[in-house]
Amino acid sequence: MHVTGFALLCGAVHSASLDKWRDRVIYQVITDRFEGGGPNCTSIFEKVNECTYGDYCNGTFSGLASKLDYIQDMGFDAIWISPVVANVECGYTGYWATKLWEINSFFGGADGLHELVEAAHARDIYVMVDVVFNHMGHTAVDAGCNVKDFDEAKDFTAYEPFNSVEFFHKFQPQVNWLNWTDVTNWWLFCLPDVNTDSPQVVTAYLDWINWLISEFHIDGLRIDTIPYVDKPFWRELTANISSHTYAVGEVNAGDCWSEFCPNVTWYAEYMDTPEGPVLDAILNYPASEKLRPAFGMDCRSSDGRIVPFMPMTELQSRFDEMRESTMDLGALGNFVDSHDTARFLMNRNDPVLLANNVAFMFGMDGIPIVYYGTEVLMDTGKPTPLAEIDYYDAPNLNRWPFWMWDAPEGANTFKIWMTRLIKFKKAMVKSSSKMVDYFVENRTYSFLRDQALFVTFTVGGNYTSLVVENDMVAPSLWTSDTACNVLADVRECITIAEFNRRFSRTAAGSPGWWTCTGWPQIWLPEELLISPKIELV
Numbered sequence: 011m012h013v014t015g016f017a018l019l020c021g022a023v024h025s026a027s028l029d030k031w032r033d034r035v036i037y038q039v040i041t042d043r044f045e046g047g048g049p050n051c052t053s054i055f056e057k058v059n060e061c062t063y064g065d066y067c068n069g070t071f072s073g074l075a076s077k078l079d080y081i082q083d084m085g086f087d088a089i090w091i092s093p094v095v096a097n098v099e100c101g102y103t104g105y106w107a108t109k110l111w112e113i114n115s116f117f118g119g120a121d122g123l124h125e126l127v128e129a130a131h132a133r134d135i136y137v138m139v140d141v142v143f144n145h146m147g148h149t150a151v152d153a154g155c156n157v158k159d160f161d162e163a164k165d166f167t168a169y170e171p172f173n174s175v176e177f178f179h180k181f182q183p184q185v186n187w188l189n190w191t192d193v194t195n196w197w198l199f200c201l202p203d204v205n206t207d208s209p210q211v212v213t214a215y216l217d218w219i220n221w222l223i224s225e226f227h228i229d230g231l232r233i234d235t236i237p238y239v240d241k242p243f244w245r246e247l248t249a250n251i252s253s254h255t256y257a258v259g260e261v262n263a264g265d266c267w268s269e270f271c272p273n274v275t276w277y278a279e280y281m282d283t284p285e286g287p288v289l290d291a292i293l294n295y296p297a298s299e300k301l302r303p304a305f306g307m308d309c310r311s312s313d314g315r316i317v318p319f320m321p322m323t324e325l326q327s328r329f330d331e332m333r334e335s336t337m338d339l340g341a342l343g344n345f346v347d348s349h350d351t352a353r354f355l356m357n358r359n360d361p362v363l364l365a366n367n368v369a370f371m372f373g374m375d376g377i378p379i380v381y382y383g384t385e386v387l388m389d390t391g392k393p394t395p396l397a398e399i400d401y402y403d404a405p406n407l408n409r410w411p412f413w414m415w416d417a418p419e420g421a422n423t424f425k426i427w428m429t430r431l432i433k434f435k436k437a438m439v440k441s442s443s444k445m446v447d448y449f450v451e452n453r454t455y456s457f458l459r460d461q462a463l464f465v466t467f468t469v470g471g472n473y474t475s476l477v478v479e480n481d482m483v484a485p486s487l488w489t490s491d492t493a494c495n496v497l498a499d500v501r502e503c504i505t506i507a508e509f510n511r512r513f514s515r516t517a518a519g520s521p522g523w524w525t526c527t528g529w530p531q532i533w534l535p536e537e538l539l540i541s542p543k544i545e546l547v
Contacts, residue, residue, distance in 0.1 A: 031088070031230060032377065033436070033440060033441050035085060035380075035436065036086065036138065036343070036380070037380055038345075038348065038382060039412075040069070040103060040349055040382070042066055042068070042069040043410065044069050044077065044412045048067075051411050053066070054411065055394065064102060064406035064409070066116050067411045070117050072118055072122055072125065075125060075129040078133055082133050085435075087134060087135055090230075090232055094139055095113065095114060104140065107146050110218045111221070120226075138258075139222070139230075139231060141231050141232070141234065143239060144203065144238045145201035146202045147201065160181050169202075178202050179203040181197060183197055183200055184196075194238055198238055207240065216250050231257040232343075233257055236259040236261045237261055237262075241283070257290050258292060258377075259292045272299075274337075275335065277335075292342060293343045297332065297342075297344065298344075298346075300325045304319065304324070306360075307352070308352065315357065319468050339375035340376060340444075343376065344376040344379060346368055346381075349381065349405070352391050352404070353408060354384075355388070356391040361424055363470045366467055369464060372431055372432070373435075373464040373532075375444060378432075387420065391404055393407075431532075434497070445459055454466065454467050458485060462533070463485060463532065465532070467528055469525075470528050471527070471528045473528045480515055481515050492506065493536060494535075497531055
């Protein structure tokens with residue numbers, strides 16, 4: 011077992027605590043699928059080397075480094091990359107580790123990771139690395155779902171540092187969701203479950219994570235599969251790293267766990283409890299599970315479903331619950347698309363609705379995260395005619411190679427619009443301000459961040475269907491005579507009197523009034539755009 015005492019010996023690290031992340035904007039990539047691979051990756055269409063869930067497409071750290079200008083030009087100042095450690099065969103996502111102290115050679119090894127981080131830091135781009143503590147990978151391709159696959163000591167020798175059966179929970183392929191010991195000991199997807207109750211395991215993990223942060227100058231961590239590990243482990247990890255490294259955890263229970271369905275209190279207790287802090291932050295699933303149906307998509311499934319639009323008032327109720335909880339909302343990681351959820355456009359092919367969801371996500375409290383390809387209208391995840399008969403894996407196709415994406419008409423326009431949104435957010439929407447609901451009805455949700463008024467709709471391009479029951483008047487804190495919509499392709503400024511007429515109850519559904527496109531809007535007093543002058547795309 012590799013134990014050096016690094017957790018006790020390491021000195022200053024180049025990393026960033028929570029407060030340094032609060033005003034960052036994160037771009038998420040799957041390293042293997044972003045840049046550097048060949049022109050065609052057949053493993054997304056067919057079983058290659060018996061890889062049930064896809065195989066490497068040869069994206070690399072150096073390929074990602076070559077795209078940092080692309081990422082920075084949109085306004086992003088942080089990247090979240092998939093796990094970097096050595097993995098089992100077929101482990102292109104990085105979540106099936108074998109050797110924690112070895113950097114994945116498929117991606118470019120330790121030298122490649124050093125070069126990527128150095129290139130990012132030269133641009134003031136933070137680097138967040140995905141890490142896994144719950145489990146290791148299968149020791150053989152598609153093995154692990156039979157006890158015979160793990161009934162001898164040799165079955166664990168491939169793992170470093172956990173090379174013995176004593177470092178794992180007893181094989182458990184089934185789970186009782188109402189028994190929390192069952193949940194935390196369960197072999198998730200039949201992956202070997204590490205015994206994080208063991209003091210030796212805890213020491214080894216702290217040793218490794220401090221080495222990873224210090225050796226590669228990592229700025230932040232995204233932590234996988236949080237609910238499947240007991241909270242005492244997370245408390246010890248947080249106490250060890252939170253002073254110098256922001257960590258955001260994936261607290262995701264799926265749609266429901268059998269008879270158990272998550273609520274806001276359950277989520278909040280993964281950030282803070284009477285026994286002490288658990289994590290700096292979590293990914294914002296409590297908001298996402300209401301945001302997606304509000305904008306017409308399922309909660310979070312990887313294969314995606316169109317659902318009836320949930321009233322915005324129900325979304326508002328979720329935000330009220332979250333504000334009343336103990337969660338630090340400004341620390342949460344906000345997202346629309348991700349590698350674990352269906353892309354918004356996969357089934358709900360409406361870029362206008364996507365734009366509204368994205369604008370809402372950027373305006374709400376928390377740290378925005380954009381999954382690669384969303385900016386160019388990537389809608390992958392559906393079965394493809396190129397695939398072998400009976401071969402379709404939604405998550406694999408949700409991780410489509412970026413270099414193979416044939417962007418549709420309108421993709422560049424959408425990317426320009428998103429760039430404008432990001433630059434406005436960074437200039438005018440600071441973490442010191444809080445989201446304040448302003449006008450919420452069935453198909454529209456408006457809220458303030460300081461003096462910026464975000465106006466979002468769920469009517470898509472069908473703006474004539476918008477119906478409201480009340481007037482939306484200009485906020486009383488505006489002292490300017492005019493206000494401007496900064497998200498419009500050509501900035502539009504109108505008087506406050508015109509604003510009040512435009513957003514009157516009787517004007518809803520009329521051309522050119524509340525909306526003539528269905529796209530989201532951000533209104534700001536004109537004087538705030540002039541001094542200092544705000545330059546947007």
